[in-house]
Amino acid sequence: MILQADSLYIARSDKEVLSGINFSVNSGEVYALLGGNGAGKSTTLLSFLGFLMPTRGNVRVKGKDVGADIAAARKTIAYLPESASLYEHLNAYENLRYFLQLAAKNATPEDIDAALDRVSLATEARHRKLRDYSKGMRQKVAIALAILRDTDILLLDEPTSGLDPSAIDEFHHIIRNLADGGKTILMVTHDVYGACQVADRIGLLRDGQLVGEFTSEGKERIDTEIVHRAFSPNVDRSSQRAAV
Numbered sequence: 715m716i717l718q719a720d721s722l723y724i725a726r727s728d729k730e731v732l733s734g735i736n737f738s739v740n741s742g743e744v745y746a747l748l749g750g751n752g753a754g755k756s757t758t759l760l761s762f763l764g765f766l767m768p769t770r771g772n773v774r775v776k777g778k779d780v781g782a783d784i785a786a787a788r789k790t791i792a793y794l795p796e797s798a799s800l801y802e803h804l805n806a807y808e809n810l811r812y813f814l815q816l817a818a819k820n821a822t823p824e825d826i827d828a829a830l831d832r833v834s835l836a837t838e839a840r841h842r843k844l845r846d847y848s849k850g851m852r853q854k855v856a857i858a859l860a861i862l863r864d865t866d867i868l869l870l871d872e873p874t875s876g877l878d879p880s881a882i883d884e885f886h887h888i889i890r891n892l893a894d895g896g897k898t899i900l901m902v903t904h905d906v907y908g909a910c911q912v913a914d915r916i917g918l919l920r921d922g923q924l925v926g927e928f929t930s931e932g933k934e935r936i937d938t939e940i941v942h943r944a945f946s947p948n949v950d951r952s953s954q955r956a957a958v
């Protein structure tokens with residue numbers, strides 16, 4: 715078990731926002747935590763990084779309680795926040811070199827190009843400043859950084875929000891490859907279709923509680939229709955279709 719939340723309770727501003735959730739992510743697995751706005755998805759990610767401490771229960775990274783050694787947990791995790799915090803006035807190479815230096819990670823120019831190849835960032839774009847980039851291109855630089863940091867674990871907060879369908883497909887392909895290469899990936903999203911497309915397991919989070927879990931069987935992806943129905947149980951989808 716690489717990531718584990720065990721009866722995890724978290725309060726923010728005295729309000730309980732996670733109410734005893736349990737789930738775990740194995741090595742090489744993509745786990746999608748799916749839920750609506752305010753369900754507690756980002757809160758869960760922050761707890762694995764030790765930015766928010768449990769009021770009860772615990773979170774473990776590689777079997778170790780995060781609270782016992784926050785620095786050790788952070789060292790083994792690459793985290794992509796909701797909006798990638800890269801520098802607009804720097805190009806892709808400069809951004810990567812700067813953030814790798816902060817992470818005390820050495821990378822040769824060849825390593826950096828190999829990572830940018832892996833996320834298919836166009837060669838001619840690499841020397842352009844990020845202020846001229848589309849959202850999808852920025853996301854590629856952020857993923858390249860995670861690849862170069864070479865951590866075992868990736869936490870991704872809404873990684874595909876604002877990307878167009880082909881950029882989303884491309885992104886999911888990269889994520890799948892990373893997991894197949896042994897990385898452990900926990901992503902949070904409210905995109906049912908995307909979660910089903912990429913995840914080995916989906917946990918459905920509602921009002922701070924895990925209300926369902928879905929697992930893919932072998933090569934079969936998780937059934938979008940079933941997850942959608944669980945996500946919005948009160949929507950009568952048959953009458954919705956009839957009305958169209």
Ligand SMILES: Nc1ncnc2c1ncn2[C@@H]1O[C@H](COP(=O)(O)OP(=O)(O)OP(=O)(O)O)[C@@H](O)[C@H]1O
Pocket residue numbers: 726727731749750751752753754755756757758904
């Ligand atoms: N900085 C904060 N201070 C206090 N409460 C917060 C803070 N951030 C979030 N919350 C509360 O915690 C709860 C869970 O928020 P969280 O950001 O984890 O939800 P989320 O599932 O990531 O939602 P979204 O899809 O909108 O990103 C919400 O009720 C929210 O109001």
Ligand SMILES: [Mg+2]
Pocket residue numbers: 755756757871
């Ligand atoms: Mg969030």
